[in-house]
Amino acid sequence: MKGLFFHRCLCLLLLLALCFSCAGCGVKGSIYANYRELDQLRLIRALGYDTSGAGVTLSASTGKQGENGESLSLCRSGENILKAMDSLQAYSTEGRLFFSHIQHVVAGREAAERGLGPLLDFVERDVRTRLDTELFILCEGTASSLLMNPGDDSYDATELLSSVKQDTSLRAVSRVSNFRETAVALSEYGAALVCLLRPVTTEGSVRLEEPGLTAVPVGYAILKDGSMVGVLEGRQAEAASLFLGYPGTVIREFSMPGGTVILRISGTGAEIRPSWQNGTPALDITLRVTTVLSETEPDPSQTGQSFSPDPGALEGAVEQMLTENLQDVIACSKSLDADFLALAKQLRRGHKLPSDWLRNLNIRITVSAAADRGYDLYTPMELKGDAHS
């Protein structure tokens, strides 16, 4: 009994000693060093990153906090990312900035061309950041101008960037990637594709009390060894998206005998068969796409004749167009010596790639298009005032 009593006393003493180390005594060095009450925090959801010869400029946006909350936007410069963050905190008038909830990072064009290595390193290293934070690059201008000038209070930078992600899931012009995907692509293949945005004014397009800036996805920025070395825009970007199997559809217009057709094209990625010919790598790429007839515009000169495009001719036109677009994309990859399409993944099996494998890579592209359907209309209706009548 006495032994049990002493055992219990000992355990109690040890637990009491433990309590001192678990209590909040001493802000410095205790586990409460980074504890804050929730209502004292301002969650930063979007971060802008610009660099110049003088250092780093960070712009931060909280987005709307709560239903009727207001958005807070800040912009400060520093010698490096941490000093810029400290400066942001110093200039914050409302609570403590909380960087652990950043969902989007936008890098300005100059920063991307100088190199995103410091930013990638910071996100990988710091405990506050997550690797699944989305990354965007602007094709012109600075990130701070986008985050600080969204216009009136009807939307803010975080909503804008979230809507870009929704947009790219429907349109194949681009795809939003995160830091993890970018870091993996850079470390495994030396190059990566990042969603490229163009800042545009809302004036004339969106009814707002005060015009501001918004951003539209226009393609991909090509990163090589952490720096932006080129871009894929328009048709090349769409072809790259189809090749890589990204979600979204491509809208293309074709002139056919009798009029113009607008098609929606979608695909599930390319099938790639590698081969080696006398030590030289070769790839046989097959891209299968489906097309849907979305609109027709009969030729005004062909009145009285119905316009029914030939599916075979449509498929041939799509195949030719996409083959040319893909060849342009691969030529871009070869000229930059940047394997942003991750072709090395297919060739590494059982072979060691020579240093100039990309430039010497032989590629045969086959596109197979299937005219799937034409929505709910087999033939266009003849209406008064129409070209048909």
Added chain:
Amino acid sequence: MNDVNALSRRQFTAIVFISLLPPMIRRFPRVLAERAGNMSWLAGPLAIPALALGALLFWLLYRNFGKNTGYDTLLQSLLGPFFGALAVGIYTLWMLFYAGFLLRSGAMRFVSTIYPDALPGLFLLTMALACTAAACGSLKALGRTALLLRPLLAVLPVAVFVLTLKDADFQLLLPLTGSDPLPLLHCGLEAANLFGVAVILSFSAGHIGDGPLRLRDWLGWAGLVLGIVSLITAGCIAMFGPQLTARLRHPFFMLTRDVTILGALERVEPLAVAVWVFADFILISTLLWISGERLRCVFQRLLPPSQEKQSGFLAFFNRFCCPLLSGAFAAAAAFLLPAEEDVFLRLSDTVVPLLTAGLSFGFPLLLLVLKMLRKR
């Protein structure tokens, strides 16, 4: 045998299973990815031949000994009273150093993953006090705790792997080529070396009270450990690629950081790190308990004899001085270990694994040779 410290086979295997998790997460999958790149996820299956040889070694060593002989008893009967005691003393010093190393390693894990502004000494002290309190108690209590914690610690890595499946690119696990088998062999040996901790813990095997340990008691849990090694390695490589995995300090907790549960719950890595503290607690407490028992044997002649009607203070002294001494030694070792992370990393990646391999497999091999020579 004192009933208070009697373990069941299930409790013993639970302690061993949980105790393999801290050394696993300290080095894997970073070290495996450094060695074998995208094929490092095969480390689990590749460890099986080495483990089979290890199992054969210990089966031959323990042959002709009574059921559930502790490793200390084996040492003393093979090496004699003097050299046996010396060997037990070396193992005890190793256990105290290893417990201190684990205290330091766990504290640094907290600081590098969750509390960058905190001091590691705080976590070190807290854990040392908690484990010392547990070491003052009964081994059976540790066994029961291990049984309770085992399902949680077994499910956590699997759950994290499943939650990351949607974003994983399994093409990063390929290609599988046999052109250079040495790195793969190295990975297999690294995974097998994890079980060196089980050899150290077999000092407490003499307290198993419900029958001899059988192979089938081990197979399932050993297989689960190897499965977890392969699973977390495959998960990290499929998410980060082999090169980034090799650069990250704690790839598994980085994997957990990006997990979002049902789109609502984020940043669950503090939860995963906190759950892993239970594994540290079981391993360090068991090491301190075993060390306390060994110290009691060493100081037995100096301690007053234990009697039923002994006064309170003497009974207290007899019972608790050795576990408290173990805790104090381990905490001192932890505080004296180098604070610089790169030096500690070199210690963690080279010295500790080599000593574990030497004491857990190399020395028993010498004992087996000695046993065979004696038979002749």
